[in-house]
Amino acid sequence: MSSPIVFIDGDQGTTGLQIHERLRNRTDIRLFTLPAADRKDPQRRAEAINACDIAILCLPDAAAREAANSITNPAVRVIDASSAHRTHPDWTYGFPEMTKGQSERIARARRVTNPGCYPTGAIGLLHPLVQAGLLPDHYPISIHAVSGYSGQGRAGVEKHEGPEAISAPAFQVYGLELAHKHTPEIQQHAGLAQRPIFVPAYGAFRQGIVLTVPLALRLLAPGVDGRVLHTCLSRHYAGMPHVSVLPLSESSALKHLDPQVLNGTNDMYLSVFQNEAHGQVLLSAVFDNLGKGASGAAVQNLDLMLTHQQ
Known part of the structure; x- marks a missing residue:
């Protein structure tokens, strides 16, 4: 069985760079980011996000909503590091320690919103x-x-x-x-x-x-x-x-x-x-x-989701 593909959409900002740094030497995943020439191409970004197993969105709120809406592949799971979906009822709040059972909910979720x-x-x-x-x-x-x-x-x-x-x-x-x-x-x-x-x-x-x-x-x-x-x-x-x-x-x-x-x-x-x-x-x-408040939390949520990769 091949390793899951993790796509970082927006790895040029402070959070995305740190997530990439924390993941780049991992051997249990295949890390993917778009080359600079394709980062602003909506079609190329949509293709990339629909071809991955788990996408990590490190984008401004409007772009994060657009990226999430571009997903047509039902198997794709998402961690959104923006504030676009943090109060949305259809997204699981990505704070594993918040309450009993939250880490299990994150592990099974298809849409996880990283806390601010x-x-x-x-x-x-x-x-x-x-x-x-x-x-x-x-x-x-x-x-x-x-x-x-x-x-x-x-x-x-x-x-x-x-x-x-x-x-x-x-x-x-x-x-x-x-x-x-x-x-x-x-x-x-x-x-x-x-x-x-x-x-x-x-x-x-x-x-x-x-x-x-x-x-x-x-x-x-x-x-x-x-x-x-x-x-x-x-x-x-x-x-x-x-x-x-x-x-x-x-x-x-x-x-x-x-x-x-x-x-x-x-x-x-x-x-x-x-x-x-x-x-x-x-x-x-x-x-x-940039750790528990951003990239560290995203990687923690990713690891939980990988334990229940479907």
């Missing part, structure tokens, strides 16, 4: 707590996250590493219109009844994310504190190799969070910080926006 980088951290923290009833679904959630400039794609990399790098901003908060495209994805998959406030930012480092969610204990049920929330997260992610919950003894000793500590991996660290005197808790997630 920021939503990976936010949903990773919030979904288990909402699911367990410890965090009310109507809680007024606010999320702050700082990503490396590669989160802007090639434009961000060029701005910070190109000829004009000296003038690139050291830090910038954006999404001030409170309409970031990741917010509906976070609300839906975290199980929130109302839209969270999401404030993203870019720092002058290439990749990595620190995401935080503050909570006021007075708005939670009596008896719910940082220790209870930590126990819930620890139980949810027990035995999962790519998501770790730092012990309270370790998180209480931390003085800062380094967004780059997991760069180059597909891992995510979750932490719970508590100030009992003030009745406040801070949830945090640290991971690589």
